[in-house]
Amino acid sequence: MRIPTRPFIPAVAATLALGVAASALSLSPATAAPASGEGKPLFEFGVVADVQYCDCDTKGSRNYRGSLQKLSEAATTFNSADLAFTIQTGDLIDRNKESFDQILPVWEQIQGPRHHILGNHDFPVYTDEVESLLGMPNQYYDFSRDGFRFVALDTNDISTYANAPESPKRGQAETILAAKTWEGDSNAQSWNGGVGEEQMRWFESVLSDAEAKGEKTVVLGHMPVAPLNEHNAWNDSAIIATMEKHRSVVAYLNGHNHMGNYEERNGIHYVNLEGMVEQDTNAYSVIKVHEDRLVIDGYGREPDRQLKFASK
DSSP states (O other), X not given: OBOOOOOOOOOOOOOSTTOSSOOOOOOOOOOOBOOOOOSOOSXXXXXXXXXXXXXXXXXXXXXTTHHHHHHHHHHHHHHTSOOSEEEEOSOSBSSOTHHHHHHHHHHTTSOSOEEEOOOGGGOSSOHHHHHHHHTOSSSSEEEEETTEEEEEOOTTSBOSSSSOTTSHHHHXXXXXXXXXXXXXXXXXXXXXXXXXXXXXXXXXXXXXXXHHTTOEEXXXXXXXXXXXXXXXXXXXXXXXXXXXXXXXXXXXXXXXXXTOEEEEETTEEEEEOOOTTBSSSOEEEEEEEOSSEEEEEEEETSOOEEEEOOOO
């Protein structure tokens, strides 16, 4: 973990392959090994979770306006490194479409390729318009780099906030949420969502393609899927089952739960990154990609971790 310096910034988801009943996961506490700088990485990339900017007064531990300064600070760090790309795991804003006008110029200070993942707070408008505002190729997508496949999921695909009231996805989401609420599932929350049938089929095909090409796979989404938590995507168990079918998957990275979390199960590391918006201290990461591990170099509140996996 590093304590970065602060630069100056001007003001500037019931017909769905969800497995509606969340299965009880037998999980034991785990921690990843501390980060190690041994050996030169294949490449590095930057990650930011839950910037959640808005021109709003601080509420509880959430310092909304402070995210402008924090993201600028992260940009300075990222630009001083030789990064292959930077990705933010959703909730770039907290509310209001106008918030994009203020935070995007700061995000665009980051040099090199930049990627977005959609979070539940990113929907002052519906999915298609948010995609357009952020210049995304699609609400979910994948790309490759030096023997690794990166898969960006949209865990808001089936939700009560990302789709118009008259849309089939909104109807599915309302039915699923009602069923999960009746069953008493901890993630039966209106601010959660799930990955729809079409996206799940796409996800399976991408993982199969990566495996056929001998690529290791890192999956990213806004919502966690493990450990069991109230923030988890509605179809967390289905997402886990799909990943566990493919030995190429080495990690799942996400935000949403601002406090962070970690679990390793069946060879996959589940890392919930801490939310930048929280407190006055920053939180972001540079991840070094090696043939046999991911080394998370955390800044501010984000802890260092070393995620080991089998090399081919």
